[in-house]
Amino acid sequence: MTFLIYDSLTKKKQQFVPVDKNNVRVYACGPTVYNYAHVGNARMSVVTDLLIRVLKTIYKNVKFVSNITDVDDKIIEAAKKEKVKIEDITSKFEKIYNQDMLELNVRLPDIQPKATEYIKEMIIMIEKLVQNQSAYISNDNVIFNVKKYKHYGVLSRRTKDEQIAGSRIEVADYKKNPEDFVLWKPSKEDEPGWESPWGRGRPGWHIECSAMSEKCLKTPFDIHCGGVDLTFPHHENEIAQSCSLVANDCEPSEFSKYWFHNGFVTSNGEKMSKSLGNIKLVNDMLKEYSGPVIRLSLLSSHYRQPLDWSKKILDQSKKNILRFSKVLKDIENKVDTNNLNQNDNDFIRALYDDLNTPKALAVLNGWFDDLKKNSSSNENLVFLIKQALQIFGLDIKRNQSTNTNITEEEKIMIEKMIQEREIARKNKDFRKADELREKLKEMRIFLDDTSGGTIWKKNES
Protein backbone atom coordinates (compact mmCIF):
# COMPACT_ATOMS: atom_id res chain seq x y z
CA MET A 1 0.00 0.00 0.00
CA THR A 2 1.32 3.40 -0.82
CA PHE A 3 0.56 6.54 1.08
CA LEU A 4 -0.11 9.62 -1.00
CA ILE A 5 0.52 12.99 0.54
CA TYR A 6 -0.01 16.43 -0.94
CA ASP A 7 3.28 18.26 -0.75
CA SER A 8 2.98 22.02 -0.72
CA LEU A 9 6.56 22.41 -1.85
CA THR A 10 5.90 20.74 -5.19
CA LYS A 11 2.16 21.51 -5.11
CA LYS A 12 1.39 17.93 -6.01
CA LYS A 13 0.17 14.74 -4.45
CA GLN A 14 3.25 12.64 -3.98
CA GLN A 15 3.91 9.08 -3.08
CA PHE A 16 5.35 9.14 0.40
CA VAL A 17 8.84 7.66 0.50
CA PRO A 18 10.53 8.11 3.86
CA VAL A 19 14.16 9.13 4.20
CA ASP A 20 14.60 6.14 6.49
CA LYS A 21 11.71 3.71 6.68
CA ASN A 22 12.90 2.46 10.03
CA ASN A 23 12.75 5.92 11.48
CA VAL A 24 10.06 8.16 10.06
CA ARG A 25 10.29 11.70 11.41
CA VAL A 26 7.69 14.45 11.50
CA TYR A 27 7.81 17.99 12.83
CA ALA A 28 4.87 20.31 13.46
CA CYS A 29 4.99 23.97 14.45
CA GLY A 30 3.21 24.07 17.77
CA PRO A 31 1.42 26.83 19.64
CA THR A 32 2.68 30.04 21.15
CA VAL A 33 1.43 29.70 24.69
CA TYR A 34 -0.09 32.97 25.78
CA ASN A 35 -3.78 32.21 25.48
CA TYR A 36 -6.35 29.42 25.34
CA ALA A 37 -6.22 27.17 22.28
CA HIS A 38 -8.79 27.97 19.59
CA VAL A 39 -10.38 25.81 16.91
CA GLY A 40 -7.64 26.71 14.49
CA ASN A 41 -5.00 25.34 16.82
CA ALA A 42 -7.17 22.31 17.37
CA ARG A 43 -7.54 21.62 13.67
CA MET A 44 -3.81 21.61 13.19
CA SER A 45 -3.30 19.31 16.17
CA VAL A 46 -6.07 16.90 15.24
CA VAL A 47 -5.09 16.69 11.59
CA THR A 48 -1.44 16.13 12.44
CA ASP A 49 -2.44 13.55 15.02
CA LEU A 50 -4.38 11.72 12.33
CA LEU A 51 -1.38 11.88 10.01
CA ILE A 52 0.77 10.27 12.68
CA ARG A 53 -1.82 7.57 13.39
CA VAL A 54 -2.02 6.76 9.70
CA LEU A 55 1.76 6.68 9.28
CA LYS A 56 1.91 4.29 12.20
CA THR A 57 -0.25 1.80 10.33
CA ILE A 58 2.59 1.54 7.82
CA TYR A 59 5.79 2.29 9.71
CA LYS A 60 6.81 0.82 12.98
CA ASN A 61 8.82 3.77 14.19
CA VAL A 62 7.37 7.20 13.73
CA LYS A 63 8.93 10.02 15.71
CA PHE A 64 6.81 13.09 16.11
CA VAL A 65 8.14 16.38 17.43
CA SER A 66 6.00 19.44 18.02
CA ASN A 67 7.26 22.47 19.86
CA ILE A 68 5.97 24.95 22.37
CA THR A 69 6.90 28.55 21.66
CA ASP A 70 7.47 30.11 25.05
CA VAL A 71 9.43 33.22 24.10
CA ASP A 72 7.67 35.75 21.96
CA ASP A 73 6.57 39.38 21.97
CA LYS A 74 2.95 38.43 22.44
CA ILE A 75 3.83 36.53 25.57
CA ILE A 76 5.79 39.48 26.90
CA GLU A 77 2.83 41.71 26.23
CA ALA A 78 0.41 39.33 27.92
CA ALA A 79 2.64 39.09 30.98
CA LYS A 80 2.90 42.86 31.22
CA LYS A 81 -0.81 43.26 30.92
CA GLU A 82 -1.56 40.67 33.57
CA LYS A 83 1.32 41.87 35.69
CA VAL A 84 2.66 38.37 36.14
CA LYS A 85 5.88 36.60 35.29
CA ILE A 86 6.44 35.28 31.76
CA GLU A 87 6.78 31.74 33.07
CA ASP A 88 3.44 32.00 34.80
CA ILE A 89 1.78 32.69 31.48
CA THR A 90 3.64 30.07 29.48
CA SER A 91 3.40 27.24 31.98
CA LYS A 92 -0.28 27.91 32.56
CA PHE A 93 -1.22 27.91 28.89
CA GLU A 94 1.06 25.06 27.98
CA LYS A 95 -0.78 22.95 30.49
CA ILE A 96 -4.17 24.09 29.26
CA TYR A 97 -3.20 23.45 25.67
CA ASN A 98 -2.14 19.89 26.37
CA GLN A 99 -5.23 19.23 28.44
CA ASP A 100 -7.55 20.54 25.76
CA MET A 101 -5.83 18.48 23.10
CA LEU A 102 -6.05 15.42 25.29
CA GLU A 103 -9.81 15.96 25.39
CA LEU A 104 -9.73 15.81 21.61
CA ASN A 105 -7.79 12.56 21.89
CA VAL A 106 -4.67 14.10 20.42
CA ARG A 107 -1.66 12.14 21.54
CA LEU A 108 1.26 14.02 22.98
CA PRO A 109 4.20 14.32 20.61
CA ASP A 110 7.19 12.10 21.34
CA ILE A 111 9.14 15.25 22.09
CA GLN A 112 7.60 18.60 22.89
CA PRO A 113 10.59 20.92 22.99
CA LYS A 114 10.34 24.43 24.38
CA ALA A 115 12.05 27.28 22.59
CA THR A 116 13.70 28.58 25.76
CA GLU A 117 15.45 25.26 26.23
CA TYR A 118 17.16 25.50 22.87
CA ILE A 119 18.61 29.00 23.00
CA LYS A 120 22.15 27.62 22.92
CA GLU A 121 21.43 25.68 19.73
CA MET A 122 19.89 28.75 18.16
CA ILE A 123 22.92 30.89 18.97
CA ILE A 124 25.24 28.32 17.43
CA MET A 125 23.10 28.26 14.31
CA ILE A 126 23.02 32.04 14.05
CA GLU A 127 26.79 32.22 14.50
CA LYS A 128 27.24 29.88 11.56
CA LEU A 129 24.91 31.95 9.44
CA VAL A 130 26.87 35.10 10.28
CA GLN A 131 30.10 33.32 9.52
CA ASN A 132 29.03 32.18 6.09
CA GLN A 133 27.58 35.62 5.36
CA SER A 134 23.98 34.50 5.15
CA ALA A 135 23.28 36.93 7.95
CA TYR A 136 24.50 40.40 8.83
CA ILE A 137 24.47 42.56 11.91
CA SER A 138 22.64 45.84 11.81
CA ASN A 139 21.43 48.07 14.57
CA ASP A 140 22.28 45.36 17.18
CA ASN A 141 20.08 42.87 15.37
CA VAL A 142 21.27 39.82 13.54
CA ILE A 143 19.40 39.69 10.28
CA PHE A 144 19.09 37.01 7.66
CA ASN A 145 19.92 38.20 4.17
CA VAL A 146 17.31 36.71 1.94
CA LYS A 147 19.23 37.53 -1.23
CA LYS A 148 21.94 35.09 -0.21
CA TYR A 149 19.73 32.04 -0.41
CA LYS A 150 19.12 30.89 -3.94
CA HIS A 151 15.79 29.17 -3.44
CA TYR A 152 14.12 31.81 -1.31
CA GLY A 153 10.43 31.91 -2.15
CA VAL A 154 9.94 28.39 -3.55
CA LEU A 155 7.49 27.28 -0.93
CA SER A 156 5.16 30.26 -1.11
CA ARG A 157 5.82 30.89 -4.81
CA ARG A 158 6.65 34.49 -4.22
CA THR A 159 9.27 36.46 -6.00
CA LYS A 160 10.63 39.26 -3.94
CA ASP A 161 9.69 42.16 -6.13
CA GLU A 162 6.18 41.42 -7.28
CA GLN A 163 4.55 41.39 -3.89
CA ILE A 164 5.92 44.67 -2.67
CA ALA A 165 3.64 46.89 -4.70
CA GLY A 166 0.29 47.11 -2.98
CA SER A 167 1.35 45.08 0.00
CA ARG A 168 1.45 46.25 3.56
CA ILE A 169 5.11 45.59 4.13
CA GLU A 170 6.77 48.31 6.06
CA VAL A 171 10.48 48.20 5.56
CA ALA A 172 12.54 48.69 8.65
CA ASP A 173 15.40 50.93 7.64
CA TYR A 174 18.08 48.70 9.13
CA LYS A 175 17.23 45.89 6.73
CA LYS A 176 19.02 45.50 3.42
CA ASN A 177 15.98 43.95 1.76
CA PRO A 178 12.39 44.29 2.85
CA GLU A 179 11.92 40.55 3.37
CA ASP A 180 15.06 40.09 5.43
CA PHE A 181 14.14 38.82 8.84
CA VAL A 182 15.46 38.94 12.37
CA LEU A 183 17.43 36.02 13.79
CA TRP A 184 18.39 37.71 17.04
CA LYS A 185 17.29 40.93 18.61
CA PRO A 186 18.37 42.90 21.67
CA SER A 187 16.20 42.72 24.78
CA LYS A 188 15.36 45.64 27.01
CA GLU A 189 15.97 45.45 30.73
CA ASP A 190 12.49 44.22 31.51
CA GLU A 191 12.34 41.74 28.67
CA PRO A 192 13.56 38.15 28.77
CA GLY A 193 17.05 37.81 27.36
CA TRP A 194 20.08 35.58 27.06
CA GLU A 195 23.76 36.43 26.73
CA SER A 196 25.03 36.04 23.19
CA PRO A 197 27.94 37.17 20.99
CA TRP A 198 25.65 40.11 20.04
CA GLY A 199 24.82 41.10 23.59
CA ARG A 200 21.85 40.28 25.76
CA GLY A 201 18.91 39.45 23.57
CA ARG A 202 16.41 36.89 22.36
CA PRO A 203 15.76 34.93 19.20
CA GLY A 204 13.51 35.96 16.33
CA TRP A 205 10.50 33.84 15.65
CA HIS A 206 11.69 31.52 12.91
CA ILE A 207 15.03 30.28 14.17
CA GLU A 208 13.56 28.18 16.98
CA CYS A 209 11.91 25.68 14.66
CA SER A 210 15.09 25.29 12.64
CA ALA A 211 17.07 24.66 15.80
CA MET A 212 14.62 22.30 17.46
CA SER A 213 13.83 20.22 14.38
CA GLU A 214 17.54 19.82 13.65
CA LYS A 215 18.33 18.89 17.23
CA CYS A 216 15.38 16.57 17.86
CA LEU A 217 15.04 14.93 14.46
CA LYS A 218 18.18 15.57 12.40
CA THR A 219 17.80 16.87 8.89
CA PRO A 220 16.56 16.02 6.42
CA PHE A 221 13.42 14.71 8.08
CA ASP A 222 10.27 13.55 6.36
CA ILE A 223 7.31 15.83 6.92
CA HIS A 224 6.98 19.36 8.21
CA CYS A 225 3.46 20.33 9.28
CA GLY A 226 1.62 23.52 10.12
CA GLY A 227 -1.30 25.74 9.20
CA VAL A 228 -1.35 27.25 5.69
CA ASP A 229 -0.82 30.70 7.09
CA LEU A 230 2.63 29.63 8.19
CA THR A 231 3.89 28.97 4.68
CA PHE A 232 4.87 32.60 4.46
CA PRO A 233 6.91 33.90 6.05
CA HIS A 234 7.56 31.34 8.78
CA HIS A 235 8.23 28.18 6.80
CA GLU A 236 9.88 30.02 3.95
CA ASN A 237 12.31 31.49 6.45
CA GLU A 238 12.89 28.19 8.18
CA ILE A 239 13.94 26.68 4.88
CA ALA A 240 16.24 29.60 4.14
CA GLN A 241 17.97 29.37 7.52
CA SER A 242 18.33 25.64 7.73
CA CYS A 243 19.45 25.19 4.16
CA SER A 244 21.89 28.09 4.28
CA LEU A 245 23.75 26.25 7.02
CA VAL A 246 24.66 23.73 4.35
CA ALA A 247 25.06 25.86 1.24
CA ASN A 248 23.61 28.91 -0.47
CA ASP A 249 21.98 26.76 -3.09
CA CYS A 250 20.96 23.84 -0.88
CA GLU A 251 17.64 22.39 -2.05
CA PRO A 252 14.68 22.98 0.30
CA SER A 253 14.03 19.25 0.41
CA GLU A 254 17.34 18.85 2.23
CA PHE A 255 15.59 20.30 5.24
CA SER A 256 12.20 18.58 5.10
CA LYS A 257 11.16 16.28 2.32
CA TYR A 258 7.43 16.99 2.35
CA TRP A 259 5.47 20.01 3.51
CA PHE A 260 2.03 19.39 4.94
CA HIS A 261 -0.32 22.34 5.46
CA ASN A 262 -3.83 22.29 6.81
CA GLY A 263 -6.50 24.78 5.73
CA PHE A 264 -7.84 27.66 7.74
CA VAL A 265 -10.84 27.66 10.03
CA THR A 266 -13.32 30.48 9.71
CA SER A 267 -16.13 31.16 12.13
CA ASN A 268 -19.53 31.60 10.52
CA GLY A 269 -17.82 32.62 7.31
CA GLU A 270 -15.56 35.19 8.88
CA LYS A 271 -11.96 35.04 9.84
CA MET A 272 -11.50 34.53 13.54
CA SER A 273 -10.00 37.64 15.00
CA LYS A 274 -9.86 39.42 18.28
CA SER A 275 -11.46 42.53 16.87
CA LEU A 276 -14.50 40.61 15.67
CA GLY A 277 -14.57 38.75 18.95
CA ASN A 278 -15.35 35.50 17.19
CA ILE A 279 -12.44 33.36 18.30
CA LYS A 280 -13.79 29.97 19.30
CA LEU A 281 -11.86 28.45 22.16
CA VAL A 282 -11.60 24.71 22.56
CA ASN A 283 -11.94 25.13 26.27
CA ASP A 284 -15.33 26.83 25.92
CA MET A 285 -16.62 24.37 23.36
CA LEU A 286 -15.78 21.45 25.59
CA LYS A 287 -18.35 22.74 28.04
CA GLU A 288 -21.05 22.13 25.48
CA TYR A 289 -19.74 19.37 23.23
CA SER A 290 -17.75 16.26 23.92
CA GLY A 291 -14.21 15.73 22.65
CA PRO A 292 -15.21 13.17 20.02
CA VAL A 293 -17.90 15.50 18.67
CA ILE A 294 -15.39 18.31 18.22
CA ARG A 295 -12.83 15.93 16.76
CA LEU A 296 -15.29 14.52 14.25
CA SER A 297 -16.32 18.04 13.25
CA LEU A 298 -12.71 18.88 12.56
CA LEU A 299 -12.28 15.78 10.45
CA SER A 300 -15.55 16.04 8.56
CA SER A 301 -14.00 17.99 5.74
CA HIS A 302 -10.73 17.37 3.97
CA TYR A 303 -7.81 18.83 5.87
CA ARG A 304 -6.68 21.12 3.07
CA GLN A 305 -10.12 22.64 2.54
CA PRO A 306 -11.17 25.70 4.43
CA LEU A 307 -13.45 24.80 7.31
CA ASP A 308 -16.25 27.04 8.41
CA TRP A 309 -16.92 26.48 12.08
CA SER A 310 -20.51 26.75 13.26
CA LYS A 311 -23.02 25.29 15.64
CA LYS A 312 -24.50 23.36 12.71
CA ILE A 313 -21.37 21.39 12.04
CA LEU A 314 -21.11 20.49 15.73
CA ASP A 315 -24.72 19.43 16.01
CA GLN A 316 -24.39 17.29 12.93
CA SER A 317 -21.34 15.55 14.34
CA LYS A 318 -23.11 15.12 17.63
CA LYS A 319 -25.88 13.17 15.92
CA ASN A 320 -23.40 11.05 14.06
CA ILE A 321 -21.48 10.22 17.19
CA LEU A 322 -24.72 9.32 18.93
CA ARG A 323 -25.67 7.04 16.06
CA PHE A 324 -22.26 5.34 16.17
CA SER A 325 -22.39 4.85 19.89
CA LYS A 326 -25.80 3.19 19.71
CA VAL A 327 -24.55 0.55 17.33
CA LEU A 328 -21.32 0.22 19.21
CA LYS A 329 -23.05 -0.49 22.48
CA ASP A 330 -24.15 -3.85 21.12
CA ILE A 331 -20.72 -4.96 20.02
CA GLU A 332 -18.79 -3.64 22.99
CA ASN A 333 -16.41 -6.47 23.79
CA LYS A 334 -16.69 -8.60 20.75
CA VAL A 335 -13.22 -8.24 19.32
CA ASP A 336 -9.94 -7.17 20.79
CA THR A 337 -8.33 -4.77 18.37
CA ASN A 338 -5.17 -4.19 20.27
CA ASN A 339 -2.86 -6.45 18.37
CA LEU A 340 -4.64 -6.58 15.09
CA ASN A 341 -3.67 -4.63 12.08
CA GLN A 342 -5.28 -5.13 8.76
CA ASN A 343 -4.74 -2.31 6.36
CA ASP A 344 -6.22 -3.45 3.15
CA ASN A 345 -9.71 -2.03 3.15
CA ASP A 346 -11.62 0.90 1.71
CA PHE A 347 -11.43 2.96 4.86
CA ILE A 348 -7.68 2.87 5.06
CA ARG A 349 -7.37 3.23 1.32
CA ALA A 350 -9.25 6.53 1.58
CA LEU A 351 -6.88 7.73 4.27
CA TYR A 352 -3.84 6.62 2.29
CA ASP A 353 -5.05 8.96 -0.42
CA ASP A 354 -3.89 12.18 1.20
CA LEU A 355 -6.07 11.67 4.29
CA ASN A 356 -9.43 11.72 2.58
CA THR A 357 -11.43 11.74 5.80
CA PRO A 358 -14.88 12.41 4.25
CA LYS A 359 -14.49 9.40 2.01
CA ALA A 360 -13.24 7.30 4.89
CA LEU A 361 -16.27 8.37 6.90
CA ALA A 362 -18.55 7.31 4.07
CA VAL A 363 -16.96 3.86 4.14
CA LEU A 364 -17.45 3.70 7.87
CA ASN A 365 -21.11 4.62 7.51
CA GLY A 366 -21.53 1.78 5.05
CA TRP A 367 -20.01 -0.64 7.55
CA PHE A 368 -22.33 0.52 10.27
CA ASP A 369 -25.28 -0.13 7.99
CA ASP A 370 -24.03 -3.60 7.13
CA LEU A 371 -23.46 -4.38 10.75
CA LYS A 372 -27.00 -3.42 11.70
CA LYS A 373 -28.38 -5.59 8.96
CA ASN A 374 -26.29 -8.57 9.97
CA SER A 375 -27.31 -8.12 13.59
CA SER A 376 -23.71 -7.76 14.80
CA SER A 377 -22.76 -11.29 13.89
CA ASN A 378 -19.93 -10.36 11.57
CA GLU A 379 -16.71 -10.44 13.54
CA ASN A 380 -14.58 -9.10 10.77
CA LEU A 381 -16.83 -6.11 10.36
CA VAL A 382 -16.77 -5.39 14.06
CA PHE A 383 -13.02 -5.52 13.92
CA LEU A 384 -12.83 -3.19 10.93
CA ILE A 385 -15.10 -0.66 12.58
CA LYS A 386 -13.19 -0.69 15.81
CA GLN A 387 -9.90 -0.30 14.03
CA ALA A 388 -11.27 2.52 11.90
CA LEU A 389 -12.48 4.41 14.96
CA GLN A 390 -9.12 3.89 16.56
CA ILE A 391 -7.28 5.36 13.60
CA PHE A 392 -9.72 8.25 13.47
CA GLY A 393 -9.11 8.75 17.16
CA LEU A 394 -12.79 8.65 18.01
CA ASP A 395 -13.08 7.27 21.48
CA ILE A 396 -16.81 7.06 21.48
CA LYS A 397 -17.19 5.52 24.88
CA ARG A 398 -16.03 8.77 26.37
CA ASN A 399 -18.97 10.46 24.81
CA GLN A 400 -21.59 8.52 26.70
CA SER A 401 -23.38 10.91 28.90
CA THR A 402 -23.63 10.23 32.55
CA ASN A 403 -26.14 11.83 34.80
CA THR A 404 -23.43 12.97 37.14
CA ASN A 405 -24.23 16.57 37.82
CA ILE A 406 -27.59 15.80 39.27
CA THR A 407 -28.24 15.86 42.99
CA GLU A 408 -29.80 12.98 44.88
CA GLU A 409 -32.87 15.09 45.55
CA GLU A 410 -33.37 15.88 41.90
CA LYS A 411 -32.96 12.23 41.09
CA ILE A 412 -35.62 11.18 43.52
CA MET A 413 -37.98 13.80 42.21
CA ILE A 414 -37.41 12.81 38.61
CA GLU A 415 -37.93 9.16 39.33
CA LYS A 416 -41.09 9.95 41.23
CA MET A 417 -42.46 11.85 38.27
CA ILE A 418 -41.60 9.00 35.95
CA GLN A 419 -43.40 6.58 38.24
CA GLU A 420 -46.41 8.84 38.27
CA ARG A 421 -46.34 8.89 34.51
CA GLU A 422 -46.09 5.10 34.39
CA ILE A 423 -49.27 4.86 36.42
CA ALA A 424 -51.00 7.38 34.20
CA ARG A 425 -49.96 5.42 31.12
CA LYS A 426 -51.29 2.21 32.58
CA ASN A 427 -54.58 3.93 33.25
CA LYS A 428 -54.54 5.25 29.69
CA ASP A 429 -54.51 8.77 31.02
CA PHE A 430 -52.23 9.87 28.19
CA ARG A 431 -52.90 13.52 28.65
CA LYS A 432 -51.40 13.44 32.10
CA ALA A 433 -48.54 11.29 30.86
CA ASP A 434 -47.70 13.81 28.17
CA GLU A 435 -47.90 16.67 30.62
CA LEU A 436 -45.31 14.98 32.78
CA ARG A 437 -43.10 14.38 29.79
CA GLU A 438 -43.32 18.08 28.95
CA LYS A 439 -42.58 19.14 32.49
CA LEU A 440 -39.45 17.02 32.58
CA LYS A 441 -38.43 18.28 29.17
CA GLU A 442 -38.44 21.80 30.53
CA MET A 443 -35.92 20.61 33.10
CA ARG A 444 -33.86 19.19 30.20
CA ILE A 445 -34.73 15.68 31.23
CA PHE A 446 -35.52 13.49 28.25
CA LEU A 447 -37.49 10.29 28.47
CA ASP A 448 -37.14 7.24 26.36
CA ASP A 449 -39.81 4.54 26.62
CA THR A 450 -38.06 1.31 25.84
CA SER A 451 -39.31 -2.24 26.04
CA GLY A 452 -37.37 -2.56 29.27
CA GLY A 453 -39.01 0.45 30.89
CA THR A 454 -38.58 4.19 30.76
CA ILE A 455 -35.06 5.55 30.92
CA TRP A 456 -34.07 9.19 31.31
CA LYS A 457 -31.19 11.40 30.48
CA LYS A 458 -30.29 14.96 31.24
CA ASN A 459 -29.38 17.26 28.36
CA GLU A 460 -28.77 14.25 26.21
CA SER A 461 -25.82 14.35 23.87
Added chain:
RNA sequence: GGUGCGGUGGCGGAGAGGCUACGCACCGGCCUGCAAAGCCGAGUACACCGGUUCGAAUCCGGUCCGCACCUCCA
Protein backbone atom coordinates in the same frame (compact mmCIF):
# COMPACT_ATOMS: atom_id res chain seq x y z
C1' G B 1 -1.11 44.72 -7.13
C1' G B 2 1.07 39.64 -6.33
C1' U B 3 0.36 34.36 -4.61
C1' G B 4 -2.61 30.17 -3.41
C1' C B 5 -7.35 27.56 -2.74
C1' G B 6 -12.40 27.23 -3.95
C1' G B 7 -17.70 27.75 -6.09
C1' U B 8 -21.59 20.47 -6.00
C1' G B 9 -28.94 19.22 -3.99
C1' G B 10 -32.17 22.96 2.02
C1' C B 11 -27.24 22.42 4.74
C1' G B 12 -22.31 19.98 5.46
C1' G B 13 -19.14 17.45 2.06
C1' A B 14 -16.31 13.63 -1.29
C1' G B 15 -15.68 12.45 -6.29
C1' A B 16 -13.77 13.73 -11.05
C1' G B 17 -15.13 12.29 -18.81
C1' G B 18 -20.38 7.59 -19.03
C1' C B 19 -22.03 3.64 -13.11
C1' U B 20 -24.72 10.62 -10.46
C1' A B 21 -20.75 8.99 -2.65
C1' C B 22 -21.77 9.85 2.42
C1' G B 23 -23.94 12.50 6.55
C1' C B 24 -27.58 16.11 8.59
C1' A B 25 -32.43 18.25 7.65
C1' C B 26 -37.09 17.62 5.11
C1' C B 27 -41.20 14.47 3.10
C1' G B 28 -44.01 9.55 2.84
C1' G B 29 -44.58 4.60 5.14
C1' C B 30 -43.82 0.76 9.18
C1' C B 31 -43.38 0.68 14.50
C1' U B 32 -45.28 3.52 19.00
C1' G B 33 -51.10 5.44 23.40
C1' C B 34 -47.98 9.70 21.99
C1' A B 35 -42.87 10.58 21.46
C1' A B 36 -37.77 9.10 20.81
C1' A B 37 -34.93 5.50 18.51
C1' G B 38 -34.94 2.04 14.63
C1' C B 39 -36.38 0.23 9.80
C1' C B 40 -38.19 0.94 4.55
C1' G B 41 -38.81 4.51 0.63
C1' A B 42 -38.92 9.30 -2.36
C1' G B 43 -36.98 13.90 -3.88
C1' U B 44 -33.81 17.85 -5.08
C1' A B 45 -26.92 19.02 -7.55
C1' C B 46 -22.64 20.17 -9.80
C1' A B 47 -21.59 29.37 -10.42
C1' C B 48 -22.13 31.46 -15.62
C1' C B 49 -20.96 31.53 -21.06
C1' G B 50 -18.64 29.17 -25.01
C1' G B 51 -15.67 24.93 -26.93
C1' U B 52 -13.71 19.59 -27.31
C1' U B 53 -16.41 14.76 -27.19
C1' C B 54 -21.04 9.81 -29.17
C1' G B 55 -21.19 11.62 -24.00
C1' A B 56 -18.75 16.93 -19.30
C1' A B 57 -20.22 18.41 -12.69
C1' U B 58 -15.48 16.23 -14.25
C1' C B 59 -11.15 18.38 -19.99
C1' C B 60 -10.04 23.46 -22.57
C1' G B 61 -10.91 28.96 -22.96
C1' G B 62 -13.30 33.12 -20.93
C1' U B 63 -16.57 35.66 -17.21
C1' C B 64 -18.45 36.38 -12.40
C1' C B 65 -18.22 35.43 -7.13
C1' G B 66 -15.98 33.79 -2.39
C1' C B 67 -11.90 32.76 1.03
C1' A B 68 -6.91 32.92 2.70
C1' C B 69 -1.75 34.76 2.55
C1' C B 70 1.69 39.02 1.26
C1' U B 71 1.91 42.35 9.14
C1' C B 72 1.43 38.64 14.42
C1' C B 73 -1.50 34.36 13.42
C1' A B 74 -2.72 27.23 13.30
